[in-house]
Amino acid sequence: MPLFLVFLTFFVWSTSFTLAKTTLECGPPIFLTGVRMFLGGILILALLAIFKRSDFKIKKHQFFPLILLAVSAVYLTNVFEFWGLQYLTAAKACFIYSLSPFLSALFSYIEFKEKMTSRKLMGLLVGFVGFFPVLLSQSGAEELVGGFSFLSWAEVALIVATITSVYGWILLRKLGKDKDGMSPVMANGTSMCLGGVFALTHSLFADSWSPTPITNYSGFFQGVILMIVISNLICYNLYGWLLKRFTATFLSFAGLMTPLFAAFFGWLVLGETVSWTFFVSVGIISIGLWLVYSEELRLGYIVKRAAKAQKEPAV
Numbered sequence: 443m444p445l446f447l448v449f450l451t452f453f454v455w456s457t458s459f460t461l462a463k464t465t466l467e468c469g470p471p472i473f474l475t476g477v478r479m480f481l482g483g484i485l486i487l488a489l490l491a492i493f494k495r496s497d498f499k500i501k502k503h504q505f506f507p508l509i510l511l512a513v514s515a516v517y518l519t520n521v522f523e524f525w526g527l528q529y530l531t532a533a534k535a536c537f538i539y540s541l542s543p544f545l546s547a548l549f550s551y552i553e554f555k556e557k558m559t560s561r562k563l564m565g566l567l568v569g570f571v572g573f574f575p576v577l578l579s580q581s582g583a584e585e586l587v588g589g590f591s592f593l594s595w596a597e598v599a600l601i602v603a604t605i606t607s608v609y610g611w612i613l614l615r616k617l618g619k620d621k622d623g624m625s626p627v628m629a630n631g632t633s634m635c636l637g638g639v640f641a642l643t644h645s646l647f648a649d650s651w652s653p654t655p656i657t658n659y660s661g662f663f664q665g666v667i668l669m670i671v672i673s674n675l676i677c678y679n680l681y682g683w684l685l686k687r688f689t690a691t692f693l694s695f696a697g698l699m700t701p702l703f704a705a706f707f708g709w710l711v712l713g714e715t716v717s718w719t720f721f722v723s724v725g726i727i728s729i730g731l732w733l734v735y736s737e738e739l740r741l742g743y744i745v746k747r748a749a750k751a752q753k754e755p756a757v
Contacts, residue, residue: 447680447683447684448684448696449696449699451677451680451681451684452696452697452699452700452703453699453703454672454676454677455672455673455677455681455700456536456699456700456701456702456703456704456706456707457672457703457704457707458669458672458673458677459527459532459533459535459536459704459707459708460532460704460707460708460711460712461665461668461669461672462474462523462524462527462532462665462669463527463528463532463708463712464661464665464711464712465661465662465665465666465669466524466527466528467657467658467661468656468657468658468659468661468662468665469655469656469657469658469662470645470648470649470655471520471521471524471525471527471528472521472524472525472641472644472645472648472649473641473642473645473649473654473655473656474524474662474666475516475517475520475521475524475637475638475641476638476639476640476641476642476643476644476645477638477642477666478520478638478666478669478670478674479516479517479520479634479635479637479638479641479674480634480635480638480639480641480642481638481666481670482634482638482670482673482674482675483630483631483632483633483634483635483636483637483638483674484631484635485670485674485675486627486630486631486634486674486675487628487631487632487635490625490627490628490631494625494627497625497627497628498628499628500624500628500632501624504617504624507613507616507617508617508629508632508633508636509636510613511610511613511614511617511629511633512632512633512634512635512636512637512640513637513640514606514607514609514610514613515606515607515609515610515611515613515614515633515637516610516633516634516636516637516638516640516641517637517640517641517644518602518603518606519603519606519607519610520603520637520641521641521644522599522600522602522603522606523535523599523600523603525596525599526595526596526597526598526599526600526603527596527600528596529594529596530596530597530600531705531708531712531714531715531716532704532705532707532708532712532714533701533702533704533705533708533714533716533720534597534716534720535600535704536700536701536704536705537701537704537720537723537724538573538597538600538601538604539600539603539604539607539700539701540573540697540700540701540727541573541601541604542604542607542608542697544566544569544570544730545604545605545608546608546611546612548566549608549609549612559737561733561734561736561737562733562734562737564733565730565731565732565733565734565735565737566730566734567730568726568727568729568730568733569726569727569730569731569734570730571726571730572723572724572725572726572727572729572730573723573727574723575719575720575722575723575726610633614626614629614630617629627679630678634674701720701724702724705720
């Protein structure tokens with residue numbers, strides 16, 4: 443059953459990129475970030491207050507990390523992602539997010555002094571090389587916004603979004619590891635509200651409000667509600683539950699299904715196509731992640747995680 447949930451999580455999560463592209467036709471990226479995150483955060487905190495009030499608390503020393511989490515993982519990540527998504531296919535945007543496991547391993551080595559073996563390092567290098575075939579190919583929409591070297595600004599925006607997203611996961615992990623560890627649900631809900639406020643404030647100065655930046659109210663709020671339910675409520679929480687049963691590296695390896703699913707939904711809903719370089723890159727990155735995954739398996743990380751999960755009560 444857990445393996446089926448891994449498949450289901452990434453299958454459902456992949457729809458969020460196509461959904462975001464269609465919603466961006468009804469409102470600008472900064473405003474969309476603000477509305478989606480603020481409403482999603484309010485809903486999460488409301489559910490937490492009803493079902494687990496004991497976790498509804500913030501210590502004084504947690505305020506600054508929470509603000510950093512809101513700025514990085516919510517505000518910057520989503521503003522850059524939604525802006526870049528206007529010019530990229532859903533599959534390519536999702537594909538760039540596949541940088542996450544490699545950046546996560548690098549940040550964990552720096553921040554938490556996690557062991558970096560030669561096999562892991564080789565896997566990281568192979569994975570990075572795998573991104574070049576897709577990044578070197580650009581569509582007409584990307585070329586319209588210009589770029590830097592061989593990267594379009596849209597690709598740069600998605601790369602920045604990936605970096606800030608991974609940094610946010612590191613901050614979330616640190617918030618849960620201190621002596622008064624904060625509930626991940628409380629941290630997510632609070633940071634979403636704060637990040638949403640930052641984005642809405644930015645939108646007041648950057649977007650044309652007459653009376654709002656929305657061009658199609660029905661399409662916009664349908665998209666926002668679906669994104670909140672799919673991403674904020676279902677996938678984030680399901681992913682957190684899966685992290686108790688599998689290592690982050692294994693889930694990152696399994697997450698390579700997401701760009702393939704996103705390519706399917708992009709073709710089905712938006713009529714998007716992907717070139718052969720997309721599949722070449724997925725294959726190369728799979729080799730890199732397999733090297734990292736097999737090393738964690740050899741070191742016993744996955745066995746330890748599975749044993750720990752068996753001792754925990756079912757949810």
